Amino acid sequence: MSVNREVTIYDIARELGLSPSTISRGLRSHPAIKDETVRRIKETADSMGYQQNTFASNLRRNRSNTIGVILPRLSSSFQSAVISGMEEVAAKNGYHLLISQSGESVEKEKVNIKTMYDSRADGLLLSLAADAENLDHLELFLKKGIPLVLFDRTKEHPDYESTSVVIDNRKAGYDVTHHLIEQGCERILHVCDNLLSNVYTERYDGYKDALNEHGFTVDPDLVVIDTLDEGSGARIVKRIQAMERRPDAVFAANDISAVTVICELKKAGIMVPREIAVAGFNNVHISRVVEPELTTMHYPGVEMGKVAATMLIEMMNQDQPVVARTIVMEHELVIRGSSLKKR
Amino acid sequence: MSVNREVTIYDIARELGLSPSTISRGLRSHPAIKDETVRRIKETADSMGYQQNTFASNLRRNRSNTIGVILPRLSSSFQSAVISGMEEVAAKNGYHLLISQSGESVEKEKVNIKTMYDSRADGLLLSLAADAENLDHLELFLKKGIPLVLFDRTKEHPDYESTSVVIDNRKAGYDVTHHLIEQGCERILHVCDNLLSNVYTERYDGYKDALNEHGFTVDPDLVVIDTLDEGSGARIVKRIQAMERRPDAVFAANDISAVTVICELKKAGIMVPREIAVAGFNNVHISRVVEPELTTMHYPGVEMGKVAATMLIEMMNQDQPVVARTIVMEHELVIRGSSLKKR
DNA sequence: TTGTGAATTACAATCGATTGCAATCTATTT
DNA sequence: AAATAGATTGCAATCGATTGTAATTCACAA
Numbered sequence: 001m002s003v004n005r006e007v008t009i010y011d012i013a014r015e016l017g018l019s020p021s022t023i024s025r026g027l028r029s030h031p032a033i034k035d036e037t038v039r040r041i042k043e044t045a046d047s048m049g050y051q052q053n054t055f056a057s058n059l060r061r062n063r064s065n066t067i068g069v070i071l072p073r074l075s076s077s078f079q080s081a082v083i084s085g086m087e088e089v090a091a092k093n094g095y096h097l098l099i100s101q102s103g104e105s106v107e108k109e110k111v112n113i114k115t116m117y118d119s120r121a122d123g124l125l126l127s128l129a130a131d132a133e134n135l136d137h138l139e140l141f142l143k144k145g146i147p148l149v150l151f152d153r154t155k156e157h158p159d160y161e162s163t164s165v166v167i168d169n170r171k172a173g174y175d176v177t178h179h180l181i182e183q184g185c186e187r188i189l190h191v192c193d194n195l196l197s198n199v200y201t202e203r204y205d206g207y208k209d210a211l212n213e214h215g216f217t218v219d220p221d222l223v224v225i226d227t228l229d230e231g232s233g234a235r236i237v238k239r240i241q242a243m244e245r246r247p248d249a250v251f252a253a254n255d256i257s258a259v260t261v262i263c264e265l266k267k268a269g270i271m272v273p274r275e276i277a278v279a280g281f282n283n284v285h286i287s288r289v290v291e292p293e294l295t296t297m298h299y300p301g302v303e304m305g306k307v308a309a310t311m312l313i314e315m316m317n318q319d320q321p322v323v324a325r326t327i328v329m330e331h332e333l334v335i336r337g338s339s340l341k342k343r
Numbered sequence: 344m345s346v347n348r349e350v351t352i353y354d355i356a357r358e359l360g361l362s363p364s365t366i367s368r369g370l371r372s373h374p375a376i377k378d379e380t381v382r383r384i385k386e387t388a389d390s391m392g393y394q395q396n397t398f399a400s401n402l403r404r405n406r407s408n409t410i411g412v413i414l415p416r417l418s419s420s421f422q423s424a425v426i427s428g429m430e431e432v433a434a435k436n437g438y439h440l441l442i443s444q445s446g447e448s449v450e451k452e453k454v455n456i457k458t459m460y461d462s463r464a465d466g467l468l469l470s471l472a473a474d475a476e477n478l479d480h481l482e483l484f485l486k487k488g489i490p491l492v493l494f495d496r497t498k499e500h501p502d503y504e505s506t507s508v509v510i511d512n513r514k515a516g517y518d519v520t521h522h523l524i525e526q527g528c529e530r531i532l533h534v535c536d537n538l539l540s541n542v543y544t545e546r547y548d549g550y551k552d553a554l555n556e557h558g559f560t561v562d563p564d565l566v567v568i569d570t571l572d573e574g575s576g577a578r579i580v581k582r583i584q585a586m587e588r589r590p591d592a593v594f595a596a597n598d599i600s601a602v603t604v605i606c607e608l609k610k611a612g613i614m615v616p617r618e619i620a621v622a623g624f625n626n627v628h629i630s631r632v633v634e635p636e637l638t639t640m641h642y643p644g645v646e647m648g649k650v651a652a653t654m655l656i657e658m659m660n661q662d663q664p665v666v667a668r669t670i671v672m673e674h675e676l677v678i679r680g681s682s683l684k685k686r
Numbered sequence: 687t688t689g690t691g692a693a694t695t696a697c698a699a700t701c702g703a704t705t706g707c708a709a710t711c712t713a714t715t716t
Numbered sequence: 717a718a719a720t721a722g723a724t725t726g727c728a729a730t731c732g733a734t735t736g737t738a739a740t741t742c743a744c745a746a
């Protein structure tokens with residue numbers, strides 16, 4: 001395990017009788033270096049097994065070629081799809097991804113942000129933890145003008161405009177609810193997570209919009225806050241069974257919850273969709289496995305990741321601070337058996 | 344957007360009338376520095392908003408505090424669970440994760456490895472792409488003695504012993520098959536991915552072991568190679584329908600495949616498990632959503648990630664090359680409705 | 687042959703933190 | 717008071733690559 005010292009540009013310089021600066025430029029095909037010289041340099045570098053020392057380069061250029069990504073959970077179909085898209089774009093543009101998860105906790109998120117800051121990430125892609133009340137913990141990045149793109153779980157900052165990639169959750173929530181109403185549902189239970197999170201408040205707003213539009217009142221008993229994880233269905237259904245007047249539909253703010261609700265309803269002998277229709281949100285694969293298949297809101301994970309990364313890279317390549325903007329991606333209601341009351 | 348120059352240890356030194364080296368040591372609570380001085384240094388550093396320059400530190404120490412992770416797909420329930428575990432352990436030990444996916448292609452994997460090498464990852468966690476025939480592309484890491492831990496998808500290297508974290512796939516494959524045979528199945532179709540991958544060859548071996556043990560012969564028609572993705576079920580069932588003598592069970596090497604097989608069998612009007620029993624592998628959540636619920640092999644993703652990261656960190660902290668070893672994690676057959684022919 | 691501008695290449699400072707060793711200081715002993 | 721060991725702190729080199737500016741080279745025109 002001989003720790004053979006690294007080959008540096010100085011070694012190449014000595015070998016070729018050139019100066020280190022010429023080597024440095026040559027390796028990057030700098031126009032000031034003669035083509036022939038560039039060729040020789042690269043050839044020798046290869047044959048000597050040269051490997052750039054990123055630390056030195058980063059130190060000098062004060063750049064890391066790294067994009068920090070922080071999101072609530074790595075182990076979520078949707079979120080890992082997003083990352084997958086980001087990774088693709090980042091790799092294509094010569095950036096690396098430094099990834100960490102907040103586990104839905106602002107505290108952990110703060111730590112992560114500090115870490116990203118300390119590792120001098122050139123940009124940050126962030127999806128906020130559920131309990132993040134504001135963007136105060138981003139001061140570090142904002143003040144320094146380090147490019148930042150929020151995706152999916154976003155929030156406004158009073159002083160800084162930030163760029164974000166989202167879907168129109170309100171309209172989407174409306175669409176789902178509207179569809180259920182069209183199917184004849186009148187008591188629609190809505191299940192959402194922590195209402196600090198934009199995605200859930202907005203979907204909830206959309207739900208209310210649809211109810212109002214159709215002349216229904218919003219019944220607080222029909223709004224349940226839940227963690228939307230795998231245990232979700234059991235909790236919701238238990239609650240439904242305890243209700244005097246049962247709902248005739250459930251609109252859950254994510255597919256995991258909706259799917260487990262269907263499973264539990266069936267266990268409880270309640271017919272889906274006849275007695276209770278169910279709709280979810282995200283259109284992850286699991287929605288096509290449950291029976292009846294789940295009506296849900298299609299939500300482009302991989303795409304969202306790609307768009308967010310593309311925007312960030314664009315911002316990083318600009319010297320001027322880029323005008324903040326919000327990209328709203330298309331959503332699409334996917335109607336399947338779980339909500340079809342008619343017919 | 345004033346690019347206020349960073350605060351460095353030189354600034355702190357000037358402020359306190361000390362030398363930079365003392366500041367450097369003080370910040371790390373070096374024992375040679377008086378406690379009182381350490382306190383003053385840290386206090387001043389804080390108040391001045393000092394932030395370590397990792398590049399400089401890394402350059403000097405020739406360390407990155409970064410762990411590289413390469414795996415086939417980020418958007419896989421199982422694999423993102425693994426990462427989740429790794430992230431937890433890494434964060435706890437002050438390491439960052441540099442993550443990239445090979446998309447099941449050795450070519451991309453090679454590029455990733457080069458990247459990890461260039462970013463001077465202190466260690467590497469790797470799960471091989473399906474078409475990786477050997478570990479040749481790891482020479483870079485192996486030769487340099489950079490700690491490496493393979494997880495899940497592993498392979499042997501003729502010259503270097505490598506550390507790995509796996510389950511006993513052969514035994515697990517045996518267990519699943521044995522269970523199906525016990526349920527009275529006699530023609531068990533096995534679906535696996537590319538047979539270059541240890542996980543699939545071994546599960547296949549286990550399948551054969553069980554058949555042999557029970558006096559059945561291995562029928563090549565009953566072994567299907569498939570990509571095991573969401574389209575898997577449709578392909579398999581089509582194939583089954585075209586067979587003269589249909590199988591009475593399907594043992595798929597992952598849950599996605601098994602679950603989609605169940606869905607398609609039902610669509611085709613074939614009863615599960617009565618006509619065809621089904622078993623999967625991984626025990627991801629989706630296995631409890633399908634109806635009947637899927638019998639599957641429990642496979643500890645998060646745990647595996649934690650163990651792999653822990654081992655790697657242990658290796659990195661050791662000066663001596665650590666003896667390579669293989670950690671075999673427990674697996675457990677989870678029996679559910681999809682395979683219960685009796686009763 | 688000499689001069690000129692363009693094309694190439696070299697010099698030397700710089701990016702911050704770390705570290706072996708030297709220097710200084712402190713407290714204790716004689 | 718001087719000597720000495722131990723506790724603290726400072727010096728200066730170093731980790732490699734980058735870059736503004738200076739120096740050199742070259743081709744070609746005068």
